[in-house]
Amino acid sequence: MRRxxxxxxxxxxxxxxxxxxxxxxxxxxxxxxxxxKAAPAGGGGGGAYPQRPPAPAxxxxxxxxxxxxxxxxxxxxxxxxxxxxSNIIRSQHVLNDNNGxxxxxxxxxxxxxxxxxxxxxxxxxQAADLAAFLHxxxxxxxxxxxxxxxxxxxxxxxxxxxxxxxxCATCHSATDDLRGIAGRITDARTLQQRWLNPGGGGRGLQxxxxxxxxxxxxxxxxxxxxxxxxDFLVTLGLDDxxxxxxxxxxxxxxxxxxxxxxxxxxxxxxxxDKNIHDLTAYLVTLK
Amino acid sequence: MKLVQKLLVVLLWALPSFTxxxxxxxxxxxxESWPTYSGDYSGKRYSSLKQITxxxxxxxxxxxMMRITPGAGGGAIVGGEGDGSVTLGGGxxxxxxxxxxxxxxxxxxxxxxxxxxxRDGRVLWHYFWRTRGGTHIGNRGMGMYGNWLYLETxxxxxxxxxxxxxEERWHKQIAPFEEQYFSTPAPIVIDNHVIVxxxxxxxxxxxxxxxxxxxxxxxxxYYSTPQKEGDPGLETWASLDAAxxxxxxxxxxxxxxxxxxxxIVxxxxxxxxxxxxxxGDGDNLYTCALVAINVDTGKMEWYYQTSPHDTHDFDSSxxxxxxxxxxxxxxxxxxxxxxxxxxxxxxxxxxxxxxxxMKYSDTANWAKPELNAKGQxxxxxxxxxxxxxxxxxxxNTGFTNWWPPAYSPDTGLFYFQQNDSYAMYYxxxxxxxxxxxxxxxEEQSLGSVGTYLTAIDxxxxxxxxxxxxxGLGGGNAMGLLTTASGLLFGGDIGGNIVAYNAxxxxxxxxxxxxxxxxxxxxxxxxxHQYLLVASGDTLFAFTLY
Numbered sequence: 001m002r003r004x005x006x007x008x009x010x011x012x013x014x015x016x017x018x019x020x021x022x023x024x025x026x027x028x029x030x031x032x033x034x035x036x037k038a039a040p041a042g043g044g045g046g047g048a049y050p051q052r053p054p055a056p057a058x059x060x061x062x063x064x065x066x067x068x069x070x071x072x073x074x075x076x077x078x079x080x081x082x083x084x085x086s087n088i089i090r091s092q093h094v095l096n097d098n099n100g101x102x103x104x105x106x107x108x109x110x111x112x113x114x115x116x117x118x119x120x121x122x123x124x125x126q127a128a129d130l131a132a133f134l135h136x137x138x139x140x141x142x143x144x145x146x147x148x149x150x151x152x153x154x155x156x157x158x159x160x161x162x163x164x165x166x167x168c169a170t171c172h173s174a175t176d177d178l179r180g181i182a183g184r185i186t187d188a189r190t191l192q193q194r195w196l197n198p199g200g201g202g203r204g205l206q207x208x209x210x211x212x213x214x215x216x217x218x219x220x221x222x223x224x225x226x227x228x229x230x231d232f233l234v235t236l237g238l239d240d241x242x243x244x245x246x247x248x249x250x251x252x253x254x255x256x257x258x259x260x261x262x263x264x265x266x267x268x269x270x271x272x273d274k275n276i277h278d279l280t281a282y283l284v285t286l287k
Numbered sequence: 288m289k290l291v292q293k294l295l296v297v298l299l300w301a302l303p304s305f306t307x308x309x310x311x312x313x314x315x316x317x318x319e320s321w322p323t324y325s326g327d328y329s330g331k332r333y334s335s336l337k338q339i340t341x342x343x344x345x346x347x348x349x350x351x352m353m354r355i356t357p358g359a360g361g362g363a364i365v366g367g368e369g370d371g372s373v374t375l376g377g378g379x380x381x382x383x384x385x386x387x388x389x390x391x392x393x394x395x396x397x398x399x400x401x402x403x404x405x406r407d408g409r410v411l412w413h414y415f416w417r418t419r420g421g422t423h424i425g426n427r428g429m430g431m432y433g434n435w436l437y438l439e440t441x442x443x444x445x446x447x448x449x450x451x452x453x454e455e456r457w458h459k460q461i462a463p464f465e466e467q468y469f470s471t472p473a474p475i476v477i478d479n480h481v482i483v484x485x486x487x488x489x490x491x492x493x494x495x496x497x498x499x500x501x502x503x504x505x506x507x508x509y510y511s512t513p514q515k516e517g518d519p520g521l522e523t524w525a526s527l528d529a530a531x532x533x534x535x536x537x538x539x540x541x542x543x544x545x546x547x548x549x550x551i552v553x554x555x556x557x558x559x560x561x562x563x564x565x566x567g568d569g570d571n572l573y574t575c576a577l578v579a580i581n582v583d584t585g586k587m588e589w590y591y592q593t594s595p596h597d598t599h600d601f602d603s604s605x606x607x608x609x610x611x612x613x614x615x616x617x618x619x620x621x622x623x624x625x626x627x628x629x630x631x632x633x634x635x636x637x638x639x640x641x642x643x644x645m646k647y648s649d650t651a652n653w654a655k656p657e658l659n660a661k662g663q664x665x666x667x668x669x670x671x672x673x674x675x676x677x678x679x680x681x682x683n684t685g686f687t688n689w690w691p692p693a694y695s696p697d698t699g700l701f702y703f704q705q706n707d708s709y710a711m712y713y714x715x716x717x718x719x720x721x722x723x724x725x726x727x728x729e730e731q732s733l734g735s736v737g738t739y740l741t742a743i744d745x746x747x748x749x750x751x752x753x754x755x756x757x758g759l760g761g762g763n764a765m766g767l768l769t770t771a772s773g774l775l776f777g778g779d780i781g782g783n784i785v786a787y788n789a790x791x792x793x794x795x796x797x798x799x800x801x802x803x804x805x806x807x808x809x810x811x812x813x814x815h816q817y818l819l820v821a822s823g824d825t826l827f828a829f830t831l832y
Binding site: 047048049050076080081086087089090092095096098114115139140141142143144145146147148149152153154155189192193196197199200210226228229230231232234250255257259265268269271273276277280 | 726
């Protein structure tokens with residue numbers, strides 16, 4: 001499949017899914033040219049794979065200038081691939097090259113067998129400069145995103161308000177408990193995660209604790225905050241601050257958990273993604 | 288059996304046996320020893336030992352405990368290609384299988400291997416590998432052949448040690464470190480083959496290799512994705528370059544069928560994992576599949592893809608299980624697996640013929656409601672990701688993962704541990720070329736609606752019983768063991784090792800040892816059956832006195 005078509009496919013599927021596209025729809029080549037000026041790209045992930053020591057800046061810079069003139073057209077300005085050339089920062093030639101032993105032959109007449117790459121014949125110095133430039137990219141599996149969407153708010157606020165009235169208004173009110181919520185939680189993604197999972201907590205966000213009711217064989221009941229539970233023990237936090245641990249044996253004593261956020265968890269199987277996006281688009285207006 | 292192999296078996300039989308593994312031991316059903324990753328080649332983790340029973344398991348008592356001390360100190364034998372400047376973690380977390388052969392336990396963690404007296408946990412020797420780096424996520428155990436051990440390191444070396452002394456015999460490179468492979472599997476010894484898998488998160492091909500146990504010379508290499516023009520499956524990729532960077536890592540050990548000489552292993556996710564544009568929207572063969580590899584030639588004889596065109600990093604690498612049993616009224620030789628994607632599959636292990644698919648998770652929402660004509664789940668593109676977030680079950684860890692399942696021929700039940708989780712998948716890379724590896728998507732967890740110990744009846748494709756681990760937070764439990772006396776052992780998510788009745792899941796015994804980090808195992812010594820389990824850096828051995 002040609003790269004342009006593939007790119008269009010991804011864009012189309014995202015559009016079909018209602019995603020907001022913030023870059024001008026274009027072929028991969030244009031996008032590659034519009035990409036940020038090539039520089040050692042940051043990637044996620046730890047230092048498990050030691051980085052190469054960077055080559056002197058003037059060498060990398062010479063390499064970049066030569067790359068822009070000779071290679072970028074096919075391989076993209078950032079070497080991550082273009083219309084006719086592959087992503088070379090993940091190329092086995094580049095990754096396994098230590099002192100030019102893999103790259104220099106490629107750049108000095110050998111080309112890459114089985115591909116349409118021209119057989120360039122750079123000088124030794126040019127080839128070394130190009131290698132230094134290619135080696136200046138940090139590469140790892142937790143590849144950081146470069147062209148991030150401006151916002152996660154993609155829904156329709158009016159539809160969101162209608163959904164709120166239908167689904168949420170039995171327990172919540174935009175003028176009461178949720179009044180000003182978007183003023184308190186200003187990041188839209190945090191707000192979305194919060195209303196989807198209010199029990200999840202987060203910085204500055206209050207969580208009502210789950211409670212547990214234990215009914216002993218003699219009928220006596222004990223209620224408290226759930227601290228921990230497994231098949232063998234349950235621990236309650238009592239009002240006076242103490243913790244009380246009770247041994248369990250199957251259904252004796254009877255233990256009932258009450259998660260105040262269970263209705264929200266039940267809704268995960270009910271929402272459509274459109275419902276979620278619309279509801280967030282509405283809630284961000286509650287400043 | 289080839290003449291050389293016959294002579295080898297005779298030779299090994301004739302020698303006085305010290306701590307050695309012979310071909311006969313490896314071909315036996317799991318019993319007194321534990322000579323390979325799954326106990327035996329079938330992956331059932333079903334022990335024939337019956338001394339511990341549902342009636343007396345409540346009397347299990349601690350025989351010994353010991354704590355490993357990873358690192359180069361304390362008299363460790365030190366090897367490695369690193370210069371000592373790189374220190375990465377993981378050495379103190381026992382996730383893998385522990386070999387038990389002739390009274391000695393062989394334990395490994397990333398960069399570390401120990402021989403331990405199986406009677407009281409005393410260290411006999413300790414080998415430490417100075418690493419060059421690499422993702423230190425875990426080590427799944429060692430392989431053994433005669434008196435030789437085989438260990439994989441995170442920086443991609445296969446190390447062979449003398450089991451008697453811990454001295455290194457040799458080490459060979461498994462995969463290029465610079466391509467960011469990391470090697471965690473337990474090597475599987477099959478006749479004169481040491482089968483070695485590896486892993487990678489940076490768009491590199493999945494590779495499985497066989498090495499000579501004596502010299503370490505490579506015998507064959509199998510790629511799970513097409514590597515050159517004309518290779519089968521290439522039409523399911525956007526380009527040859529995409530296939531050559533297509534993933535499909537085999538990072539968990541597989542199982543072996545001696546009758547067909549097939550090594551059956553699960554392959555991992557295609558890469559790039561999320562922004563799939565670079566690999567195309569085809570099936571991406573042979574990622575996320577059961578593949579059957581001839582152990583002598585390294586050629587794939589059949590495959591069944593359990594997750595075509597995966598877009599959620601839902602590896603199908605889980606160790607499958609070989610079962611001889613009835614299916615639709617007649618005897619079949621089967622292989623079955625509960626995959627990370629929420630579906631359970633049964634396949635004929637001699638031909639790859641599909642027999643059954645069952646959706647074991649009630650919350651899985653990433654696929655369309657109907658399976659396709661081959662019995663495969665078909666992804667719903669709307670649930671790949673979304674700029675505004677796509678609500679997907681499961682989260683990245685999946686409904687299940689590397690932790691070993693078990694199967695009992697007595698109950699006919701396939702046991703495994705599942706977590707029904709949800710997360711929001713946000714598309715964060717708008718570059719039409721997508722991101723590499725695991726990039727381009729940010730996932731924010733929502734939570735779990737249930738973590739279970741699940742028993743599937745493969746004959747009718749139904750859940751026979753399911754025990755929900757109590758609590759609201761969910762979690763993951765690390766693998767199972769079942770026995771011929773009708774017991775099922777496993778860690779729960781509350782810090783206990785638990786014994787259950789294998790027929791109905793009734794809880795029979797437990798001990799709070801801390802979060803169990805590996806699948807429990809059992810062995811016999813001096814007429815006593817032991818239960819062995821790890822919690823992080825500590826080993827616990829229980830027995831009946």
